[in-house]
Amino acid sequence: MIGMSKIVKTIANISFPLVIIYGLYVIAHGHLTPGGGFQGGAVVASGCVLILVAHGSSWIFTKIKESHLSILESLGALGFISLALGGIFTGTMFFTNFLKGTNFLFGTIPTSGAANINTGGTIPLMNFAVGLKVIAGLFVIVLVMAYATSQKQEEEA
Amino acid sequence: MTRRDYTAVIFLTLVAMFLIFGALLMRPFGTPEEDAMDQYIIDNTQQETGANNGVTAVVFDYRGFDTLGEATVLFTAVAGVIMIFRRLKK
Numbered sequence: 001m002i003g004m005s006k007i008v009k010t011i012a013n014i015s016f017p018l019v020i021i022y023g024l025y026v027i028a029h030g031h032l033t034p035g036g037g038f039q040g041g042a043v044v045a046s047g048c049v050l051i052l053v054a055h056g057s058s059w060i061f062t063k064i065k066e067s068h069l070s071i072l073e074s075l076g077a078l079g080f081i082s083l084a085l086g087g088i089f090t091g092t093m094f095f096t097n098f099l100k101g102t103n104f105l106f107g108t109i110p111t112s113g114a115a116n117i118n119t120g121g122t123i124p125l126m127n128f129a130v131g132l133k134v135i136a137g138l139f140v141i142v143l144v145m146a147y148a149t150s151q152k153q154e155e156e157a
Numbered sequence: 158m159t160r161r162d163y164t165a166v167i168f169l170t171l172v173a174m175f176l177i178f179g180a181l182l183m184r185p186f187g188t189p190e191e192d193a194m195d196q197y198i199i200d201n202t203q204q205e206t207g208a209n210n211g212v213t214a215v216v217f218d219y220r221g222f223d224t225l226g227e228a229t230v231l232f233t234a235v236a237g238v239i240m241i242f243r244r245l246k247k
Contacts, residue, residue, distance in 0.1 A: 030210065030213050031207075031208035031209065031210050031213050031214070032208075032209050032210055033210065034210065034212070036210075036212070036213045036216065036217075038227075066239065070235070070239065073232070073235060077228060077232055080225070080228055081225070084221060084225065094221075094222070095218070095221030095222060095225075097206055097207070097218050100206060100207045101207070106207075107207075108207070109203070109204065109207045110203055110207065110209060119207045119208060119209070120206065120207045120208040121206065121207045121208075121218075122217075122218075123206065123207070123208045123213060123214065123217045123218060126217045126221075126224075127213070127217070130224070130228060133228060133231065133232075134231065137231050137232070137234070137235045140235055140238075140239065141234070141235055141238045144238060144239055144242045144243070145238065145242055147242075148242040
């Protein structure tokens with residue numbers, strides 16, 4: 001049997017969606033509550049690694065390839081850099097918060113105290129980009145390492 | 158005791174003295190020497206960036222270039238790991 005026992009697989013399958021939802025919450029509320037793209041991405045990547053440990057890396061490789069995750073990570077990096085370049089194209093500097101103060105996406109400015117989620121300018125979008133990058137990056141590191149070492153063990157046995 | 162033991166005791170004492178004097182010379186918690194920058198960020202973050210979370214505002218707005226470097230470090234780490242472990246798995 002590939003992976004761990006049936007008990008571990010069942011518990012991992014139950015707790016996987018909860019971990020993913022919590023991580024996505026931390027990413028999406030990065031400009032309001034403690035957390036952000038890096039922290040939420042680490043949480044989501046930990047959930048993916050939980051599934052990887054429970055089911056075994058060769059089962060994961062039938063579902064997803066590491067090249068797909070590399071593409072996701074590059075998309076996150078490109079989104080981050082293009083959001084930063086948007087500051088130049090709208091007439092000011094690199095990393096200018098060009099969406100702040102407009103009535104477009106995430107544009108409103110909070111007055112005081114608690115704010116709604118539609119604030120922050122480019123900060124939530126940058127959180128999404130960095131979150132995507134961290135999810136794909138951390139997961140592909142663990143996935144490639146686990147797959148390489150598992151092949152080695154099978155050859156030795 | 159051999160000469161090596163004496164050396165170890167002397168170095169241990171030096172390190173312990175360094176740490177103890179460092180701990181005695183620390184200023185009390187929450188009273189930085191220079192707090193003009195902290196107060197500026199606390200006062201103006203909400204108006205200047207539109208974000209309520211001051212830490213995220215510093216990371217992604219005031220010091221965005223530093224975050225770009227962090228993302229590049231992560232990208233380089235992923236590229237290096239894939240490059241090393243692709244060889245191992247045929």
